[in-house]
Amino acid sequence: MRRRLLLSTLAVAVVAVLLLGIPLAYSTHRLLYDEAEQQVEREAATVVAGVNLKQEGKQSVIGDQIAKEFPSRYIVITLANDEVITAGVAPPKGAHVIKKTANDHGVRVQVSRDAADIEAEALRTLVLIGSLVVLGVGVAVGLAMVQARKLTLPLIDLAETADRLGSGNARPRRRRYGVPEVDRVAEVLDRSAVRIADLLAASREFASDASHQLRTPLTALSMRLEEMVEAAEYPDVVREEGAAAAAQVERLAAVVEQLLARAKHDPTGDAVPVDVDDIVAQQVEEWEPVFRREGRRLEVSGVPELTAVASPGGLSQIVATLLDNSLVHGDGTVTIHTKETATSIVVEVGDEGVGVPPELERRVFDRNVSGRWQGTGLGLYLARSLATADGGRLELIRARPATFAIFLRKGDEVLRARERVVSGPA
Structure with a gap:
């Protein structure tokens, strides 16, 4: 921006100076020649009057005397009897001369x-005008540099402030720069910083409160399921369902912790092979x-024994969301297909x-977008968020x-990278 300001100011200054300097130089040049012609014309009239005055007084007209009175002039006097008298030195041939005649x-x-x-x-006048032009352009460039610095430095500072706000550092800086428009922007950013700080504080408080309120009932539910499994009289059915429910509760608790940690801007770093x-x-x-109760099948295919980097609870929740x-929404057989590409481990879930x-194709992962009226529109959105948190994507x-x-x-x-770090250079 500073360079653009300097170039634009320089262009304006040069155009303005040229628009003024060129007519001024031409007018001055023309004025000098006009004054010289008028002076020569006055000198010719003066010589005529002096010659007539000498003739009336019966005095001789002497060229040397006239040459002394009008130095650096070449004067040719033609009397009434056709006598020619010269005074001064004739200009060299081809020289530019100014001639005036009087009778x-x-x-x-x-x-x-x-x-x-x-x-x-x-030429001296033109050099003077050119010097003034250069001086004017220099002064304009100097003022432009001062003005550019006065404008660009606050903008750079405001950009850093906005970047700090975007990174979560919502402390207002309360700096002012002496430019009303820029100070207005700084004031708005400070007010935004205060509001963002309040929102972040409220978000962290909510996360803490929600974590406390959710952890207790989930723990209690897990304990009741364990007691139910232990006290079951029909282990084949109740134990199987109870164990599955307990596993779901544990996974749900892990997912709640992960989501609340993200709400507090505190990444858990649970992604492991x-x-x-x-x-x-x-x-x-x-x-x-x-x-099976819905009369549908669930099949698994693909490459076995694949290892991926993910949080176990998060990946389980993503697959569970896709199966749900x-x-x-789907029909027929649901297939879970695993494969390996050059850069990723891929788990595909599809139906018939x-x-x-x-x-909905372009908005299927958007928040609050659902294909049924009773849906919340959060399942696929949260599943993609969990995948992104593990460094993957859905x-x-x-x-x-x-x-x-x-x-x-x-x-x-x-794992190989970790082994290289632990073993160090060979």
């Missing part, structure tokens, strides 16, 4: 002046009875239903029938 009572006088001295004076087969098998075990989405409607790779894919970092590469 009175039969006397003709021609006065010539070499224009070299006029040209020298005109995990066995994808274990996560998939756990979810199949929990969801297969539900799909297929159960509610009608798929995602075209109007994408809709096919709309009809719907197929979602979880892209995760490779766990074996992380």
